[in-house]
Amino acid sequence: MKNVARNRWKAVSLLLVAGAAALTVAGCGSSSAGASSANAASVSASTALQTTSGVPASGSNTPTRGGTINVAWEQEPPCLYGEWVQIGYLSQQYLEELVASGPKGSVVPWLATSWKVSNSGKTYTFQIRPNVKFTDGTPLTAQAVVDNFNSWFTSNPATYNGYAESEIGDVYKNAVATGPLTVQVNLNQPYYYLLSVLSQYAMGIQSPKAMSRGATAECQDPVGTGPFTVVKWNHGVDVILKRNPNYNSWPADAVHKGPAYVNGIVWKFIADDTTRYASLESGENDVVYNVPAVDWASAHQSYQVLQYNTGGNPYRLQLATQWGPFTSLQVRQAFAYGMNRPQAVAAAYLGSREYNGNGALGASTPTYDAALANNYAYNPAEANKLLNEAGWTGRNAQGYRTKDGKELTIVLPYGLDMNVTQDDLSFFQIIQQEEKRVGFNLVLQSVPPATFFSSGAGWPGIKDKFNVLPWYWVGRTPDAMHVVWAPTIQGQPNVNNVTGYQTPQLASLITDLDSTSSATLRQKYSYEIQNLVVKNALALGISPLEVNLAVTPKLHDVWLRDDVGEPVFSDAYFSK
Amino acid sequence: MRRALQQAGWLAKRLIGGIAVVWATATIVFLLQALTETNRAKSIIQQQSGSALTPSKGTLDAVNRKFGLTESVFHQYISYIGGLAHGNLGVSYFQHDAVTSVISQQIGPTLVLLFVALALAWIIAVTLTVLAAGRDNVFSRFATGFQLVAASLPTYWVGTILLVVFALDLGWFQVEGASGISGLVLPAITLALPVAGFMGQVIEDEFVSVLRQPFITSARSRGMGDLGVRTRHALRHAILPALTLSGWAVGYLFSGAVLVESVFARPGIGSILVNAVNEGDVPVVSGIVVVSAAIYVLANIAVDAAYVVVDPRLKSR
Numbered sequence: 001m002k003n004v005a006r007n008r009w010k011a012v013s014l015l016l017v018a019g020a021a022a023l024t025v026a027g028c029g030s031s032s033a034g035a036s037s038a039n040a041a042s043v044s045a046s047t048a049l050q051t052t053s054g055v056p057a058s059g060s061n062t063p064t065r066g067g068t069i070n071v072a073w074e075q076e077p078p079c080l081y082g083e084w085v086q087i088g089y090l091s092q093q094y095l096e097e098l099v100a101s102g103p104k105g106s107v108v109p110w111l112a113t114s115w116k117v118s119n120s121g122k123t124y125t126f127q128i129r130p131n132v133k134f135t136d137g138t139p140l141t142a143q144a145v146v147d148n149f150n151s152w153f154t155s156n157p158a159t160y161n162g163y164a165e166s167e168i169g170d171v172y173k174n175a176v177a178t179g180p181l182t183v184q185v186n187l188n189q190p191y192y193y194l195l196s197v198l199s200q201y202a203m204g205i206q207s208p209k210a211m212s213r214g215a216t217a218e219c220q221d222p223v224g225t226g227p228f229t230v231v232k233w234n235h236g237v238d239v240i241l242k243r244n245p246n247y248n249s250w251p252a253d254a255v256h257k258g259p260a261y262v263n264g265i266v267w268k269f270i271a272d273d274t275t276r277y278a279s280l281e282s283g284e285n286d287v288v289y290n291v292p293a294v295d296w297a298s299a300h301q302s303y304q305v306l307q308y309n310t311g312g313n314p315y316r317l318q319l320a321t322q323w324g325p326f327t328s329l330q331v332r333q334a335f336a337y338g339m340n341r342p343q344a345v346a347a348a349y350l351g352s353r354e355y356n357g358n359g360a361l362g363a364s365t366p367t368y369d370a371a372l373a374n375n376y377a378y379n380p381a382e383a384n385k386l387l388n389e390a391g392w393t394g395r396n397a398q399g400y401r402t403k404d405g406k407e408l409t410i411v412l413p414y415g416l417d418m419n420v421t422q423d424d425l426s427f428f429q430i431i432q433q434e435e436k437r438v439g440f441n442l443v444l445q446s447v448p449p450a451t452f453f454s455s456g457a458g459w460p461g462i463k464d465k466f467n468v469l470p471w472y473w474v475g476r477t478p479d480a481m482h483v484v485w486a487p488t489i490q491g492q493p494n495v496n497n498v499t500g501y502q503t504p505q506l507a508s509l510i511t512d513l514d515s516t517s518s519a520t521l522r523q524k525y526s527y528e529i530q531n532l533v534v535k536n537a538l539a540l541g542i543s544p545l546e547v548n549l550a551v552t553p554k555l556h557d558v559w560l561r562d563d564v565g566e567p568v569f570s571d572a573y574f575s576k
Numbered sequence: 577m578r579r580a581l582q583q584a585g586w587l588a589k590r591l592i593g594g595i596a597v598v599w600a601t602a603t604i605v606f607l608l609q610a611l612t613e614t615n616r617a618k619s620i621i622q623q624q625s626g627s628a629l630t631p632s633k634g635t636l637d638a639v640n641r642k643f644g645l646t647e648s649v650f651h652q653y654i655s656y657i658g659g660l661a662h663g664n665l666g667v668s669y670f671q672h673d674a675v676t677s678v679i680s681q682q683i684g685p686t687l688v689l690l691f692v693a694l695a696l697a698w699i700i701a702v703t704l705t706v707l708a709a710g711r712d713n714v715f716s717r718f719a720t721g722f723q724l725v726a727a728s729l730p731t732y733w734v735g736t737i738l739l740v741v742f743a744l745d746l747g748w749f750q751v752e753g754a755s756g757i758s759g760l761v762l763p764a765i766t767l768a769l770p771v772a773g774f775m776g777q778v779i780e781d782e783f784v785s786v787l788r789q790p791f792i793t794s795a796r797s798r799g800m801g802d803l804g805v806r807t808r809h810a811l812r813h814a815i816l817p818a819l820t821l822s823g824w825a826v827g828y829l830f831s832g833a834v835l836v837e838s839v840f841a842r843p844g845i846g847s848i849l850v851n852a853v854n855e856g857d858v859p860v861v862s863g864i865v866v867v868s869a870a871i872y873v874l875a876n877i878a879v880d881a882a883y884v885v886v887d888p889r890l891k892s893r
Contacts, residue, residue, distance in 0.1 A: 269847070275751060
């Protein structure tokens, strides 16, 4: 999202077909349509995933060839291949996955035309699309796909795929080419979400020949099968992409079947909000990412505005329960009652984001519990009462509450352009004023992004030194909660759970949610987890994570993929 | 011949002093990063993978080996300084490229911006002084006021205002990343204004006191016109302190360029430095610090050499 959030990761997504049907999904357009409608029944989402507003595209609706799309993005990634979502938006222009994430949590064929899951749920067999070549001329074969799997699960830092390791490292056994175009992926135990994981942007298939060039080339110029190829990366400035004229491996949900209409993309990095948006107004760019809140209304008067409300764990305040004042449930709840979150969201984001009060799950996620949307409505009287009960009865000269001479200080560290944008900072400043009235000294503490990233619970940078951590973890389905609330990941304590809260009840609910194939039970377990998170005031929701783009009206058919909202430019064309 | 030898000796001395400054800078930068306790291999992998999970031992070992992170601090220091002596600044943790190549690819536009801004600051400061100093009229009061305001303007703010007014509203210039002269105008003005303000104040003080000197009176009594007196006699004296200030200005402009490049989305070393600091890309950060120290040293040597040209009396010393 705008948030430069580094961790804007897509957690697991998935949602194949309900029940036993999930075990054998024939990959073709019509069956995936069936899957979608089956899913729709179990989706209780109240927020549209993807919306297009503003002015409509102008001019002729007949696609024309030619032109270059100038895109202004905010963050420059360290490498053109990798797992950070900010890499994903870009790398989806040249790398493609075995399966594509389709609408409503389904998957549709992409580099694999069909697949079969064994009855044991431990063997997935993929048929690879014939006659596809990587843009360096290497043919796409079963062995090429196997080489990619092998490169992910290796200790070679050039190709090691941390996303693959954290998602399926626990269950992955091996990948074998059983025919020229047949790949068998073997698991140690059944894993319901494998197809969903393979549809993620971090699982793009690269040319084995190109990968053998080593880390430098890998970073500068990854080679895939996609509609565009990397021409040059001008560090600090832009990445030049050109059309792949031989493109023939579009996913089943592509708007048009064929190579891209445009000649290429210039993908620029403009970190400054004012400059980035101004470059659209001056006509220098056709697409800008992350419209600043102050320009949100005017963007709707002149441009197409594309929005994607990502599901999973929303942007929220996570409270540290293992140290400091928030060890007390009453103090956590008082903090929640002490701020007017919906109003602060409206004031800080000026309509560019929706309020997501349920801090456990994004409103667009299936099994989201809408009954929790208005939890902890603003109630300073209740906050004062709870703080008095918790013994924070004194007041110091500044008006902050004290207990045994200690001030009620709450530290919120943030990395600007990391997990926090300028607009998010406005939100924190608003609640800072509100919390002061009930006696909290909310300290906003800027932390260098590098420290911030390798920090968190049990993380060296700021362990014990924070009480609130704003963060999110993107996903499309309730299993995104697994990433945050599972007690361990690959045998290690789960550092994604910065609240430190863990009970046997929560642990078993997470396991139950992961393993059941019953949609009804999934809904039940998901509701119970959400209630537990909210009742214990562990995560106070702010808004769903969002991708937004303002697009010039001349450019038709730009859309955002139902994965984490990656923009698709291979279907786009300029009107005459 | 003797003078040439003297000059060579002077230059050698200055260069040796400059090398000492760069070496000291490199040492301080090295010590600062060596004293931080971060597990660097872990941080590199976590950032690249975007995951807070602890990487496997095999992956950590591979990264440690690649960047020599488990060597002793002393050993790391020796190889760092040794590399520096051979023009090798190490390898970027994230760009997988030699730091020297990362910097050399990006430093061109920054240097161009820096020296154009410096020249512009000189032109503004000298013009205002010659036309206004020592006079008491509306223009001179305006000039003094302008210098005061310009010297205290925050670069970031000036840049944004210029961008909105001249690029967005009036459409005279491109908003972002324009190459060539048109892309240089607004960033150079943004950077030049505060320096012009400082320099103008310094030149003006000196200029006014020179105007009261007897040789000025004698020049006037020979019938020399006012403009002639100001440009040929007074200015030569008055710019000496501004020359000194230019050495400082190079440092100021270098750091200001980081902000200006971000506002105008210009290519250059600024965005590389900001990214490298954010990511904890130590070799790139220290490389840029060392290179900018070297530029600062060279600029000051050039300033000292320029003294002699402006003030021939210094030649005999």
